[in-house]
Amino acid sequence: MTSKDTLAFLGALSSKICHDIVAPVSAIDMGISLLDEHIPDSIKNDPAYKLLQDSVTRTLQKINFFRYALALGKSDPSPSRKEFIDHCSNACSHFKINFILNEFTHTESSSNLCLRISACILYLLTETLPKGGTINLSISDQSIVFDALGPMAIRSPSLDKIAGHNTLEKHKAHDVIPEIIQLGLDILELTMHTKHSTTASKISLCRATNKS
Numbered sequence: 001m002t003s004k005d006t007l008a009f010l011g012a013l014s015s016k017i018c019h020d021i022v023a024p025v026s027a028i029d030m031g032i033s034l035l036d037e038h039i040p041d042s043i044k045n046d047p048a049y050k051l052l053q054d055s056v057t058r059t060l061q062k063i064n065f066f067r068y069a070l071a072l073g074k075s076d077p078s079p080s081r082k083e084f085i086d087h088c089s090n091a092c093s094h095f096k097i098n099f100i101l102n103e104f105t106h107t108e109s110s111s112n113l114c115l116r117i118s119a120c121i122l123y124l125l126t127e128t129l130p131k132g133g134t135i136n137l138s139i140s141d142q143s144i145v146f147d148a149l150g151p152m153a154i155r156s157p158s159l160d161k162i163a164g165h166n167t168l169e170k171h172k173a174h175d176v177i178p179e180i181i182q183l184g185l186d187i188l189e190l191t192m193h194t195k196h197s198t199t200a201s202k203i204s205l206c207r208a209t210n211k212s
């Protein structure tokens with residue numbers, strides 16, 4: 001099985017799994033919304049009820065995020081600039097992160113794959129800004145660049161793993177997402193470079209031939 005075949009299989013499988021999971025979770029979310037109309041404020045303000053609401057909301061956000069991001073190999077049409085911005089903005093807003101797309105000029109036939117890789121990297125970057133912030137993204141034929149800025153920025157072991165940096169054992173990196181991203185980067189002949197400070201993380205994807 002080639003890398004493209006692997007991505008196609010993972011895309012179809014992840015979409016099916018997410019589709020099967022999102023229905024019951026959405027039903028729970030709808031049920032909670034209906035309960036809001038009938039239960040007293042004392043229950044609405046109860047920490048346990050708040051936890052239930054927040055957990056369902058977060059689960060739906062993640063399912064819908066991965067439903068899009070993990071479908072790396074599918075041959076469906078590439079999203080428009082507006083669709084991509086809406087998706088990323090909605091996903092980031094749950095983490096109190098503002099998403100800004102500065103450039104969107106990728107025109108190659110592989111743009112669909114680039115966007116889905118970008119969505120996966122974006123998800124990993126949301127975890128580097130625990131106190132919120134802003135993520136700027138620029139996508140062109142030459143490179144894909146992320147700038148994550150916030151009052152506190154922490155390293156991503158998963159992104160460091162992809163970039164070839166050593167990760168501390170006490171930090172558990174995601175196992176699947178880095179491998180999927182790496183498959184896509186290999187197909188597109190892109191290499192990842194990372195820079196990190198206490199208030200910012202920068203991720204650059206560049207052509208391997210441009211590597212200095």
